Amino acid sequence: xxxxxxxxxxxxxxxxxxxxxxxxxxxxxxxxxxxxxxxxxxxxxxxxxxxxxxxxxxxxxxxxxxxxxxxxxxxxxxxxxxxxxxxxxxxxxxxxxxxxxxxxxxxxxxxxxxxxxxxxxxxxxxxxxxxxxxxxxxxxxxxxxxxxxxxxxxxxxxxxxxxxxxxxxxxxxxxxxxxxxxxxxxxxxxxxxxxxxxxxxxxxxxxxxxxxxxxxxxxxxxxxxxxxxxxxxxxxxxxxxxxxxxxxxxxxxxxxxxxxxxxxxxxxxxxxxxxxxxxxxxxxxxxxxxxxxxxxxxxxxxxxxxxxxxxxxxxxxxxxxxxxxxxxxxxxxxxxxxxxxxxxxxxxxxxxxxxxxxxxxxxxxxxxxxxxxxxxxxxxxxxxxxxxxxxxxxxxxxxxxxxxxxxxxxxxxxxxxxxxxx
Amino acid sequence: xxxxxxxxxxxxxxxxxxxxxxxxxxxxxxxxxxxxxxxxxxxxxxxxxxxxxxxxxxxxxxxxxxxxxxxxxxxxxxxxxxxxxxxxxxxxxxxxxxxxxxxxxxxxxxxxxxxxxxxxxxxxxxxxxxxxxxxxxxxxxxxxxxxxxxxxxxxxxxxxxxxxxxxxxxxxxxxxxxxxxxxxxxxxxxxxxxxxxxxxxxxxxxxxxxxxxxxxxxxxxxxxxxxxxxxxxxxxxxxxxxxxxxxxxxx
Ligand SMILES: Nc1ncnc2c1ncn2[C@@H]1O[C@H](COP(=O)(O)OP(=O)(O)OP(=O)(O)O)[C@@H](O)[C@H]1O
Ligand SMILES: [Mg+2]
Numbered sequence: 001x002x003x004x005x006x007x008x009x010x011x012x013x014x015x016x017x018x019x020x021x022x023x024x025x026x027x028x029x030x031x032x033x034x035x036x037x038x039x040x041x042x043x044x045x046x047x048x049x050x051x052x053x054x055x056x057x058x059x060x061x062x063x064x065x066x067x068x069x070x071x072x073x074x075x076x077x078x079x080x081x082x083x084x085x086x087x088x089x090x091x092x093x094x095x096x097x098x099x100x101x102x103x104x105x106x107x108x109x110x111x112x113x114x115x116x117x118x119x120x121x122x123x124x125x126x127x128x129x130x131x132x133x134x135x136x137x138x139x140x141x142x143x144x145x146x147x148x149x150x151x152x153x154x155x156x157x158x159x160x161x162x163x164x165x166x167x168x169x170x171x172x173x174x175x176x177x178x179x180x181x182x183x184x185x186x187x188x189x190x191x192x193x194x195x196x197x198x199x200x201x202x203x204x205x206x207x208x209x210x211x212x213x214x215x216x217x218x219x220x221x222x223x224x225x226x227x228x229x230x231x232x233x234x235x236x237x238x239x240x241x242x243x244x245x246x247x248x249x250x251x252x253x254x255x256x257x258x259x260x261x262x263x264x265x266x267x268x269x270x271x272x273x274x275x276x277x278x279x280x281x282x283x284x285x286x287x288x289x290x291x292x293x294x295x296x297x298x299x300x301x302x303x304x305x306x307x308x309x310x311x312x313x314x315x316x317x318x319x320x321x322x323x324x325x326x327x328x329x330x331x332x333x334x335x336x337x338x339x340x341x342x343x344x345x346x347x348x349x350x351x352x353x354x355x356x357x358x359x360x361x362x363x364x365x366x367x368x369x370x371x372x373x374x375x376x377x378x379x380x381x382x383x384x385x386x387x388x389x390x391x392x393x394x395x396x397x398x399x400x401x402x403x404x405x406x407x408x409x410x411x412x413x414x415x416x417x418x419x420x421x422x
Numbered sequence: 423x424x425x426x427x428x429x430x431x432x433x434x435x436x437x438x439x440x441x442x443x444x445x446x447x448x449x450x451x452x453x454x455x456x457x458x459x460x461x462x463x464x465x466x467x468x469x470x471x472x473x474x475x476x477x478x479x480x481x482x483x484x485x486x487x488x489x490x491x492x493x494x495x496x497x498x499x500x501x502x503x504x505x506x507x508x509x510x511x512x513x514x515x516x517x518x519x520x521x522x523x524x525x526x527x528x529x530x531x532x533x534x535x536x537x538x539x540x541x542x543x544x545x546x547x548x549x550x551x552x553x554x555x556x557x558x559x560x561x562x563x564x565x566x567x568x569x570x571x572x573x574x575x576x577x578x579x580x581x582x583x584x585x586x587x588x589x590x591x592x593x594x595x596x597x598x599x600x601x602x603x604x605x606x607x608x609x610x611x612x613x614x615x616x617x618x619x620x621x622x623x624x625x626x627x628x629x630x631x632x633x634x635x636x637x638x639x640x641x642x643x644x645x646x647x648x649x650x651x652x653x654x655x656x657x658x659x660x661x662x663x664x665x666x667x668x669x670x671x672x673x
Contacts, residue, residue: 367514368475369512370512370513370514372472372473372474372475372496372512373508373511373512373514373566374514374522374525374526375473375495375496375497375500376472376473376474376496376497376499376500376505376506376508377500377522377526377529377530377582377586378497378500378501378526378527378529378530378533378586379497379525379526379529380495380497380529380533381495381497383525383529384497387517387521387522387525388514388516388517390516391514391515391516391517391565392516394516395515395516
């Protein structure tokens with residue numbers, strides 16, 4: 001079906017400043033993605049998948065924002081640091097990638113590689129049944145990012161640190177993570193990649209492998225970004241991704257997980273703090289169970305105030321034969337005033353008969369009784385509110401397995417919360 | 423210590439009047455008990471004194487050592503020395519009991535211009551007090567009152583009281599839900615805190631508690647008023663005869 005002229009024009013305007021790499025190791029995948037993109041066009045508000053979130057600022061040609069000054073989140077941890085400044089690998093500021101003990105390459109430096117067989121593959125699989133054109137655009141035009149392949153247990157986490165210097169940087173980053181059988185890796189991300197950013201993370205988790213992903217976004221005020229995680233999860237494997245989001249104008253975090261091996265575990269979780277009518281944060285999740293005895297969890301909690309909007313669209317698809325699936329989805333929001341709103345669309349689609357799936361979504365105000373109880377013991381009202389908000393959000397931190405990392409995230413959470421409850 | 427004069431209270435959202443002129447004076451070091459039929463306004467009185475929202479004081483006053491309580495925020499009342507052991511202690515998921523206690527103790531110390539307790543000192547004190555109330559370490563680690571049994575919740579209230587060392591303690595049916603041994607334990611906890619500078623207002627339905635915590639004065643509340651005041655023998659009279667005679671005497 002030919003794309004309507006307006007959509008063609010919008011796409012042409014968006015990619016006018018981008019160049020398609022026709023020679024590099026991923027040239028084929030990029031060319032295919034560019035073709036797919038030409039057929040898809042860019043998303044618009046009328047698309048069902050964008051009904052709660054207006055994508056126009058993510059798709060328009062021009063970018064505006066501000067350059068924030070953020071302290072990195074995981075500075076205290078012993079990790080391999082990889083710095084991207086305005087979306088470009090910053091070798092000077094990064095640790096020596098060659099000494100990391102794992103295969104770790106800047107995408108820009110990569111030669112023909114195992115990555116050739118993976119680049120764009122999981123993204124392309126994740127376009128069904130819903131199109132995700134911004135991810136397609138990423139595959140076609142990303143020139144930066146990382147390629148990581150792990151065969152054993154990585155000694156240290158890889159910590160990606162984003163540094164934004166330009167107030168109008170428009171950043172596209174594409175990450176490939178390949179965990180061979182039995183391998184284990186923790187990937188951290190913190191900071192703001194650019195005034196506008198589009199990141200794709202493709203993760204291939206082989207049999208018995210474990211992947212942990214923990215990221216913090218913010219707390220800058222202006223950023224606009226869309227992120228996609230595409231994961232393919234084999235048997236006896238573990239996948240866990242946690243995101244802490246604060247600030248920003250528009251943040252859409254998508255995760256598309258496909259579990260194809262038996263006895264695996266996949267969790268995605270998020271904690272969100274939003275303040276002000278310019279704040280919109282959207283978690284859009286799609287988990288497919290195609291194998292037996294797997295467990296998936298979607299756990300999201302958002303605190304919103306002053307007209308901030310939180311969105312959650314989550315789906316669990318249990319395919320025929322995916323017996324003994326244990327699927328759980330819970331999105332909750334705490335609305336600190338009457339102007340804040342939380343929009344949730346939880347979905348279950350089940351084609352197997354012996355499964356345990358549950359989903360729920362709640363929206364509520366601070367518990368006045370608990371507030372009074374704390375005050376009656378001498379805790380000042382604001383402090384009491386902060387305690388209750390923290391208690392609500394911190395519940396999700398249980399999703400982070402590593403205690404040191406969880407403590408770092410908890411510290412950020414408490415820090416950033418001051419701005420919200422003062 | 424505590425002086426309540428002609429206190430009238432209605433619900434904020436409705437026209438329902440609950441307290442219809444309560445007068446009560448508790449001197450330093452005294453223990454007073456309030457008994458009275460269900461729905462007579464005992465808990466309402468304790469909530470209004472502690473500063474819970476939802477009530478409107480239409481007349482009267484309540485002072486703690488000559489400071490007007492009713493104009494203070496709940497936390498200011500607490501810092502001024504008022505403590506309410508809740509009839510229904512509140513569960514707070516996600517907030518650890520220890521964090522809660524330490525935040526409360528230090529907030530009050532700060533409000534009074536005292537130095538905050540160090541983590542080590544606090545831990546020592548809390549462990550010792552918890553032990554006498556047979557509250558185990560596990561309960562201290564759990565979120566406030568979450569998953570506590572009825573009796574454990576009540577003991578937790580007394581632990582908070584022991585940690586905060588208030589001068590005016592209001593106990594709203596702290597005996598309900600306690601087994602015989604726990605009742606003794608809690609009473610001992612309360613008696614250990616009795617001192618010249620500390621007063622108690624004990625709300626209860628049962629004489630049994632007053633066997634352990636011997637009151638100086640007993641009040642009967644009915645329909646939003648104190649209808650009779652007497653000595654400990656008044657509680658015995660209620661225990662034996664119920665409220666019918668007392669109520670008849672008023673109407
Ligand atoms: N927030 C409220 N909304 C509606 N009615 C209320 C509210 N608070 C108190 N009341 C009513 O006021 C009256 C007094 O209640 P209160 O809880 O003070 O009684 P009480 O003497 O403590 O009773 P009990 O012995 O059963 O604990 C009751 O009729 C109760 O239903
Ligand atoms: Mg009561």
